[in-house]
Amino acid sequence: MNFEFTEEQLMIQKAARDYAQRELIKDVIERDEKAIFPTEHIKAISELGFMGMLVDPKYGGGGMDTVSYVLALEELSKVDASVGVVMSVNLSLVCYGLQEFGTEEQKEKYLRPLTADKHGAFLLSEPEAGSDATSQRTLAEDKGDYYLLNGTKNWITSADSASVYIVIAQTHPEKKHKGINAFVIEKDTPGITLGPHEKKMGMRSSDTHSVMFTDVKVPKENRLGEDGFGFKFAMKTLEGGRIGIAGQALGIASGALERAIKYSKERKAFGTEICNHQAIAFKLADMATAVDAARFLTLHAAWLKDQHKPYGIASAKAKLFAAETAMWVTTEAVQIHGGYGYVADYHVES
Amino acid sequence: MKILVCMSNVPDTTTKIRFKDGNTKFDDAGVQWVINPWDELALTRALELKEGSGGAITRITVANVGLIDTEPTIRKALAMGADDAIRVNAEPLDAYFIAAQLAEVIKKEGFELIVCGIESSDYNNCAVGGMLSEFLQMPSVSSVSALDYINGAISIKREIDGGKEILSSEIPFIAIVQKGISINPRIPNMRGIMTARTKPLKVYQPAAVEPLTEYTVYEMPPAKAACKKISPDNVKELVHLLHTEAKVI
Structure with a gap:
């Protein structure tokens, strides 16, 4: 067993601690109280490389290991868990999903910007499908060369601040969880509307909303993996x-x-x-x-x-x-x- | 132009200081080592100068006199953005020894601007920069609080009694910098951290120089007495205590 961190891991931990204790702390109470999204801080930690730290350097990421990621997240979340959750959703869910299961074109188009000045959101939960991810009501109808999305997603972290969504939706209800698909969608796609900023008990400066899809056209090439791979993708x-x-x-x-x-x-x-x-x-x-x-x-x-x-x-x-x-x-x-x-x-x- | 930033490896400033071997040696068990805070700011400023120089500054090198266990600290400087590093493989015995070693390095490598922190947070010797200037017969200015490189010349500011002094110098030049030279030390980014190991770290064997200092004994400063709070409207009591207890007036 080895309980020692590497030199690089320690440097990452210190870099995160220095940023958190020097910069993040300045206005954390006000941001939380007034539910202000930490735009400048997310930009700054992107420039330091934290927002893409787990991503392959081939796509502009840092190529760091998960241990370093935990060390950085702990230090940032010590001061502001809202920044922690934005980074965590971007890296663990959106970047990881794209990197592991996306095509080369999808990675170039959507993953690369997420390591620079953009971040993503992961849209799985629904009013009646949270932990029970198999009960997706959001429909992604197969229309030949595109999918038509209709439905509502709830409690979506970074719903407003993100530029890219990964959306889980049902294409073949009769196949139950085997009919679910995952899509990568730009947030400004026509037909996407947001509910109001949720008033939360804590982590108020991260923006949580419901997201409504009304006849949103999603090109076929935006599906992640094979048809029906969405549930496995989410898990x-x-x-x-x-x-x-x-x-x-x-x-x-x-x-x-x-x-x-x-x-x-x-x-x-x-x-x-x-x-x-x-x-x-x-x-x-x-x-x-x-x-x-x-x-x-x-x-x-x-x-x-x-x-x-x-x-x-x-x-x-x-x-x-x-x-x-x-x-x-x-x-x-x-x-x-x-x-x-x-x-x-x-x-x-x- | 090439810049050299001289760098000490010092215990983290929050370290609990202990001694060993009958108080004749610093006990470094469990100590976290960091870049001397003044040198860290000096390096930050050097990096800023390079980035703003439009290619006129080509290289930032850091140099340290220390044994192999200082290399993790040297790599922190490389992670911050220094291009390469030099380590003189010797225990840094005193300021004279360190300056003599660094002078040899500078003679061999040739740097146009040498930046030293004004002191190191371990022994507070404040002497390396000045000694380097003497060894190299190179002009130097101490207590520099702003440093620029404009049209091939060095421009500096230093705090003086009642104002600021603005000076300029041709290169080569030694700037001995204090806090204020840069607002905050640069936080290394992920790319810097990952490439630190791939940057050149040259090791020089030390020149034959005898240190001039011998350490006889270490002592802790007396513990600070508890703070006494006096109400702002009780000036009489304050004056009385300053006179009878603190004996400063």
Whole structure:
């Protein structure tokens, strides 16, 4: 076993940390409060190469491994999980899907810009098909040389800010999941309209919308893979997507932990810093242990992916545990901050 | 024009400093090493100059005096965008030794502009740049806070009492720069990180130079006393404490 990071992985982690702690942090609270999309930050991290870091250099990407990706996502999400989720959807779902299953023409046309100044969105969820991806109601009727798309997708991350969509839709309802297709579509295609910006509990500066398709014509060459490959495409892509979301949740948890430790060393009660009270020290120890466990699970899933070993179960476990840890650690961090934790200015609230 | 940025490998500025062997050596166990923050800013400025020079500046080299374990830090500089690197294979014993080694490198390689951070955050010697100037008989200016290369000449600004001094110099020249030379150190991009290992890193064997310094003992500075807060309307108490406790007035 090797628990050491490579020199490059450490440099990537530091680059992400430097950007997050120096730039991202400046207006994160305001962006979250007012639901402002981090346009300039996404542009800046694209220029640094983060938005295309997993993509083959042949298409303008960084050619980095998944372990580096987790390290970068954790550091960025420590400060702003909205930036984390935009990057994660772009890389884990859209870029990965195009790179693995797209044709050479599709990669040149759609993947290359996603490593530069554009990013993508992944449209799977529907009002009645979230985790149950087989129940797609969005129809992609085969009209000979094109498909005609009709339906609604819900809770779509980056629906407004993205320029490219990957859309999952049903072509042959009688074949159930074997009739599903995946398409790559430009966002400004006629017939696509957006619902209002969803008012979310958190990560408010990432733009989440429903997306309506009304007689949207999609050329045949925009289908990803063979006819009926869409369900497999979605399952394969989401396996890796879980690593990204685990990395993002890990960042939320470790960011909250760092803030709680810092606060506990500053705040005094009963004549000493509160970190010296066992009630707080035990909490911090439990939080730190959970964050490390989430980190190991996530990095393990990433490592399996990098070794081309099966990683579906590992990535699901990582996402489950990291997300639960993020929920629990952030609640504890708010507790450690006392009344200040409930106030948005203290960041731990978000 | 070719620029050389002299670079120290120093403990991360948040390192907890400990000593070993009866306080005669710095204990480097578990220490994270970084580019000296002043040198990192110097390199950032050098890269900016090259990018804005329209091809007039052809190469940025970083040089470090250190053993092989400094190479990861050197590669950080290459990841930031330096074109190549030189390492003089010797323990950096004191400023005189380092400057003498770097002078040999500069004589061999020939650089028109040499940029040094004003000090290193480990031993705060502040002497390498000035010594280099002497060894090489090359003009130098210290405490440089702005550095430009315009029409083949160096233009610099430095803070002086009550204002700024603007100077220019022909090349070759040594600029000893302080914070402010660049706003923030450059964050390396993915391409830089991935290509750092492929860039040339030349190793020179050290010239025969005897260091002039011997380290006898290390001591920690006295711990800072707790801060006393005095209410802004209680000037009398402040003056009293400054007089009787701090004894500064």
